Amino acid sequence: MRPVPWRPPLWLGARVRRAVGAGAAVAAAALVCGWPYWRAEPAAAAVTLACCGGFAVAGGLLAAGRLGRRTGRAFVVAAAAWAATWSAAWNAGAAPVVSVFAQSVFFVAIGVGVLLYPGGRLEGPAARIWTAAAVTVMVGGQAVLCAVSRPRWNGFAATAAWPAVRPDQEVFHAVQRGLTAVTAALACALVVILVARLPRIGRLDRTLTVPVAATVAVGVTGALVIQGSLIGAGVDLDDVMRVYLVQGVFATTVPLAFLGTALRSRLAELTVAERMQRLADPVSVENVRAALRSVLGDDSLDLLLWTDGGYVDVTGRRADDAPAGVPGRWRHEVRTSAGEPLATVDVAVALRDHEPLVEAALVAGGRALETARLEAVAQGNLERAREAQERLVRVQVAERERLAADLQRSAQQRLRALEVMLAELESAAGDTDAREQARTCRRELAEAVAELGDLARGVHPAILADAGLAPAMELVAARTAVPVRLDLPSRRFPQEIESTLYFALCEALANAVKHARAGLIELSVRDGAGGIAAEVRDDGVGGATTTPQGGLAGLTDRVRALRGRVTVDSPPGEGTTLTILLPAPGDRAGG
Template identity: 30%
Template sequence: MRLRLGVAAAAAVASGTIGGWAYARAGGSAGDVARDLAVGWAYAAAGIVAWWRRPANRTGVLMAAEGITWFLGNLQGTGVPALFAAGAWWEGLNAAVLLHLVVSFPDGRLTTVPTRRLVFFGYGLVAVGGLLRALTFDPAVATGTTYLDCRDCGPNPLLVPGATYLFDYVDGAFRAVGFVVSMVMVALIVRRWQRASVARRRALLPAWIAIAIATSFLVWDLVLYLLPTLSGPAQEAFYLLSDLTQTAVPIAFLAGLLRMQLQRAEVSGLVIEVGADPDPGRLREALARVLGDPTLRLALWHEEQDAYLDSDGRTVRAAGAGCTRVDSSRGTALALLRHDPALAEDPELLEAVAASLRLALENVWLRNRAKEVTSRIVRAADTERKRLERDLHDGAQARLVFALMALRRVDKGLADHPDDSLRRSVAEVERSLKLALEELRGIAHGIHPAVLTREGLGPALMALAEQAELPVVVAAEPRRYDPVVESTAYFTVCEALSNAAKHARAKAVSVSARYRDGRLVIETVDDGIGGADTARGTGLLGLADRLAAVDGVLHVHSPVGGGTRIRAELPCG
């Protein structure tokens, strides 16, 4: 690729240098030569850039060829017979290349029979018509027929002696046929425009700019040919305007191709734009804007229906033109894009869109998967805590109670026993059993309070307040929630009360639990010293993680000297 681009650049420089020198030798002014070089080299430079940026697209090659062949007509001013003949014969080759470029834009391929025939005819017209014209062209006789002052140019080695009188007829027919070819080109582009979709019309816009400029100057060229008396300042103004505006044509073509490149660059921000949880409707709008296709349909794969469904629940079939399937990294179906078939001509753009869409949808899948797994873990842990509490209550705790009852019966049997040391030992064992029973009840309550399971969050918070180390006022609505939600809310209050007693030096705490808009809102407020920070305290940080596991959020407001307000919100339907 580097070699090809280097050869094209060298050919453009050589062609322009020789052509500019020949133009100046044939009477062109410095301004004429500068404008001529600007047009030719603009095509060549734009073509090389387009070729480099999009090597699979032939448009860049055609633009570079247009820039190189732009200077062929100037060779008539060299004074070298062979070069004069080449310039006279192939003067119109750049027009044929421009025809090829326009009708094949934006992908550089001739996709229909009419366009292929028209392009072949254009090259044939230059090859045959240009040769016939060169065979009858004597620059010393046919003056004013080209933009060059070639009275002293030549000689023309192709000139057939005695055929000079035919030149006006051949040249007129050559120009007339060229004009007809140009009108056919315009008709084909108009037909493509009428049949094109919105996305295709956007792609064809540079070709329309080229047609508008080329057609206008073909008309003026015909006027100048039919009115040879129109010369001097008017003719100079025409050529100046022609050269200046034609520099816009390669820029328009290059902008059209790079616009597709910019579309791919815009795709990179697609995931950020749609957010972490993309709504299908919003995602479709973003994709339609990036692709320039308002008719685009986005369908997501639904395993239950075994089909792709759009946002309205309609089935979208993965068949026909304009269909791009997006699979996950595991090879499973994710989504389907139904778009304008013209977008298939830019596979790199579709691949970039598919990759961004895959990333966005897989992020959603992973997040949902993580939520499911986390929810199962939280519920399993909550179930396990309940089981441990029941096992302690029905197992070890019950055995300790039975042992304590048996020991009391033994103590009654020893009431009349003469050995007091034996009765003291029994009393000591009874105290140890009572202490162990109390500690075991505390452990069981810390794992999962039985009152929370039996009666719900409100009574459990009241029981917790009675056991707290400082005064606690509870206001809770008499309502039951999901067991995981109740458990999470209960231990949130436990942590808040513990922090208030140990760190905040609070004198009192208020606790509220209420249902608001599908969420359980738990709030604890103390009158302590404040200064609590979730980033520094492992208790609050763990509490935030516990709430996040059930899609809850934690808010802590704790100004220094202003007490601490802890607010937890849990979704509960």
């Protein structure tokens, strides 16, 4: 029987093995570099090697993951520099110089790694300026410190190789104190940069950045406090080694915090299916969009569903299906198992760094999206019917205006010309009976002209087309049998809105006069960001109801044709308030 070859468990994949290998290599390097010190301090050796190796493993895992790859690489470099820092334990040759510069590289690499998270680039001028300043201060400042000092002033053997140029102990202590102060300022600036990012990043990145910023503040502060113990005379190698040990422990919290955020992000991907199912129940287009907004932490997320060869939004209206988005936005498409377009989410561009989570949310909501698409198809059909109804209203308004103009220009003008001819005939007739007959015909003709004028005004009042809603309603109010108090805007509205409001308000006034037995009617029209609101309030008997064949039903149909709505508040004995709400012209499709 052939032996079964050993296979690593699923959790020990190639990425994890590479990260563990990097950690082992760095720990081995730290063991070699600090061997003279570790022989006498086994406990310190165990702590340092565990922290040093863990630092490299955390960096390796970040570098192998989807989020924070460059941050992980920077942490691996920092771990290697930390291992080299322990070469000071040999206290001979160039080892002390290598140690102090490796310590500088260690801190710079940590800071740069923090700033690179999560997008892998230095965001904004502040991050780039900080990086340049950190390299200048940490590396250049260390070079100046070496140039004005001797090795024994730094706790090393006097025989160690040291790049001293002009040693001066007073200058050395002054530079040492100044360098410590500037380093503290850099640490504070790093925390400020991280905190300043919070308002500009998405909710998802914010939940990951806050614990990292807190950890950086604590870790860097602890490292700087212990570094201050090396300022002054009488420092020996044991003091330097103890400082390195404590600084390393504090610094290890930083990659562990980043590793924790990466694991948290991965956990969010694994639990997204359950969250989507719970939040999208019962399934509807709005609920699916709300679930995606909650899971992805983006309240501006918009959901576009594929129907009939194009995308529609949650209201069923056609949307721009071009992949090129607005600056600051990112569109991600999901397809069915057959490869056909299903949906697209329009999200903040920061979510591009969390594409696996976006993909997991869309895949988890696949069935809900299919159901939502069916609803979107129905909504789209309804939307097209509404658009057709709006176009019909505009055509009807234009036709009414044309018919009224034709009646006034053509028929009325001819009848008035005939009236003039009858007047001349009346004056020229010598017979009394003939004059009386002509006078009677002229009077009947004048009444017919007046009736034709009333008909033309009923079809579409000329004053409405020429002067607008306010003057037209003032004329109607003046002819109403009950006093009407008006509050109307002077601005003009689109033709179909003015016509719809005019006839709806005339119908409301007629109902108030005919049925409410009102003593006073108040009519107002207000134009705001949310749309146009018209209100007719009377002090009549109240108790008004909407019946299928009643006047209020016809009024409601007029308003609904423009996506508006009508509400009636009519408690018995307390009068009636009728409110008409129309969307703003820019909020209506085709408006």
